Amino acid sequence: MSSTGDGTAAGGPIPLHGRAADTPFRHPSTGPDDAVEDPSDLVGYRGPTACAAAGITYRQLDYWARTGLVEPSVRPAYGSGTQRLYSFRDVVVLKIVKRFLDTGVSLQNIRAAVQHLRTRQRADLAQMTLMSDGATVYECSSPDDVVSLLQGGQGIFGIAVGVVWRDVEDALAQLHGERVDTGETLVGHNPADELARRRNRAV
Numbered sequence: 001m002s003s004t005g006d007g008t009a010a011g012g013p014i015p016l017h018g019r020a021a022d023t024p025f026r027h028p029s030t031g032p033d034d035a036v037e038d039p040s041d042l043v044g045y046r047g048p049t050a051c052a053a054a055g056i057t058y059r060q061l062d063y064w065a066r067t068g069l070v071e072p073s074v075r076p077a078y079g080s081g082t083q084r085l086y087s088f089r090d091v092v093v094l095k096i097v098k099r100f101l102d103t104g105v106s107l108q109n110i111r112a113a114v115q116h117l118r119t120r121q122r123a124d125l126a127q128m129t130l131m132s133d134g135a136t137v138y139e140c141s142s143p144d145d146v147v148s149l150l151q152g153g154q155g156i157f158g159i160a161v162g163v164v165w166r167d168v169e170d171a172l173a174q175l176h177g178e179r180v181d182t183g184e185t186l187v188g189h190n191p192a193d194e195l196a197r198r199r200n201r202a203v
Helices: 047-054 058-066 088-102 107-117 121-126 142-150 161-172 191-202
Strands: 015-018 043-046 129-132 137-140 157-160 177-179
Touching: 043 047, 043 088, 047 058, 047 088, 047 161, 058 088, 088 107, 088 129, 088 157, 088 161, 107 137, 121 161, 129 142, 137 142, 157 161
Parallel strands: none
Antiparallel strands: 015 137, 043 177, 129 137, 129 157
């Protein structure tokens, strides 16, 4: 049994449609220690770093930000003198958008998927597969959901969100991040490292 995100339960694959513009943004859960501040709140990534980790061009990044498809949630650009700053979760979404576009999924459906991803906790994302038949994007939260779509001849392309999440973690571990509160450059930074440091200081 899975949830549609609006409090109603649903069994089987969930078709994703446009959501209200004021859908709240929630950072992913960090697991059993959710009381500890999420490292995604503490580290941001500049445009070139986000592009490298997501496998996109800077032109794509700029266009998606200007059209509101994927905007930087840490810091938007204010004029020519400022740098956009993307969260770890933003970079995951960028990579998913790139994969959908490469397979010909419509922009309308991609927007619905992006809005949906921003409302889900990390524990949900780790188990989630997004599938598309070219006309609709579906959330599948179990192997049975995936099989149901395939048997109906609908699911022709799927993205395991948890796998994309780990791919982005690996990529960012080789790149530079930036502390949101101090502006400090973090070299070869993995988003989980900041959480580990904060836990150690609390002991």
